[in-house]
Amino acid sequence: MHIRFTKMQGAGNDFVVLDETQGRLGLSAAQYRFLADRHFGVGADQILSVRASPGRGLDFEYVIHNADGGQVEQCGNGARCFVRYVHDKGLSTRNPLRVKVMNAELELKMHADGRVTVDMGAPVFTLGQVPFDAQGLKPQPMGSFERWPLDLPYAGDVPVAVLSMGNPHAVLLVDDVQSAPVASWGPWIESHERFPRRVNAGFLQVVGRGEVRLRVYERGAGETLACGTGACAAVVAGIRLGLLDPRVDVHTRGGVLTIEWRHTPGLDQPVFMTGPATTVFDGEIDIPDLV
Numbered sequence: 036m037h038i039r040f041t042k043m044q045g046a047g048n049d050f051v052v053l054d055e056t057q058g059r060l061g062l063s064a065a066q067y068r069f070l071a072d073r074h075f076g077v078g079a080d081q082i083l084s085v086r087a088s089p090g091r092g093l094d095f096e097y098v099i100h101n102a103d104g105g106q107v108e109q110c111g112n113g114a115r116c117f118v119r120y121v122h123d124k125g126l127s128t129r130n131p132l133r134v135k136v137m138n139a140e141l142e143l144k145m146h147a148d149g150r151v152t153v154d155m156g157a158p159v160f161t162l163g164q165v166p167f168d169a170q171g172l173k174p175q176p177m178g179s180f181e182r183w184p185l186d187l188p189y190a191g192d193v194p195v196a197v198l199s200m201g202n203p204h205a206v207l208l209v210d211d212v213q214s215a216p217v218a219s220w221g222p223w224i225e226s227h228e229r230f231p232r233r234v235n236a237g238f239l240q241v242v243g244r245g246e247v248r249l250r251v252y253e254r255g256a257g258e259t260l261a262c263g264t265g266a267c268a269a270v271v272a273g274i275r276l277g278l279l280d281p282r283v284d285v286h287t288r289g290g291v292l293t294i295e296w297r298h299t300p301g302l303d304q305p306v307f308m309t310g311p312a313t314t315v316f317d318g319e320i321d322i323p324d325l326v
């Protein structure tokens with residue numbers, strides 16, 4: 036199969052974007068893996084498919100596959116690239132855009148300076164919905180939140196905050212993100228048996244009440260230069276742990292994302308994420324028949 040694609044990046048989190056508005060390409064998980072492969076394919080952390088509106092006042096459907104070929108619920112940096120793609124390719128002039136992702140609807144707004152703000156919806160703290168199995172664990176309260184002791188090889192119990200931004204996140208506090216054990220603990224946390232659908236692992240260094248540094252070991256992709264939902268989850272956790280103000284600049288290895296969350300107990304307040312979205316190049320590629 037011969038296809039056209041666009042390579043994009045948002046704060047260094049990179050994507051292959053496919054136009055499926057005129058019909059599905061019907062790619063297999065192995066073909067998504069091929070596209071994401073940095074040696075044999077194009078190379079990407081995620082593959083984003085732009086599909087026609089499913090109706091209900093929505094402009095498009097937005098489908099996300101991780102580099103490992105698995106379909107996932109959310110991708111924050113991808114959402115910003117999605118808007119830029121739709122506008123640059125002339126698929127819509129609407130601003131803001133309303134799109135459907137796997138289990139939710141998102142509102143995406145492009146600014147005059149090219150940055151994009153995404154209403155990522157409200158975070159979910161119900162453990163069963165993350166999903167996280169806390170049975171038999173004793174929570175450690177902090178601020179208006181809690182952390183859960185996660186037993187990791189050689190490290191013992193490591194306290195993590197657990198929440199969902201539509202996709203699952205575990206956030207742990209570190210003193211220095213540069214020297215944090217992302218490469219070793221990341222895969223252990225990602226596949227920990229307490230997370231039945233695996234999890235994205237965020238390593239959060241609080242610099243001040245409005246500034247953090249973050250590295251994320253992403254489920255199905257490994258460490259990426261930035262993770263949008265990871266930034267939202269880290270800031271929400273930091274606010275509830277009593278460490279952060281409602282507006283925070285998140286320094287990732289690939290750039291800065293600004294996250295805003297007005298926490299009001301009892302109300303489902305949405306998280307807003309603002310950051311860059313850039314087209315790298317357009318291309319064409321032959322995809323082998325892989326099942």
Ligand SMILES: N[C@@H](CCC[C@H](N)C(=O)O)C(=O)O
Pocket residue numbers: 048080081101107108109110111112113202203235253254255256259261262263264265
């Ligand atoms: N890079 C993303 C998140 C992509 C999905 C994630 N790896 C998962 O499996 O949930 C972002 O910017 O949010």
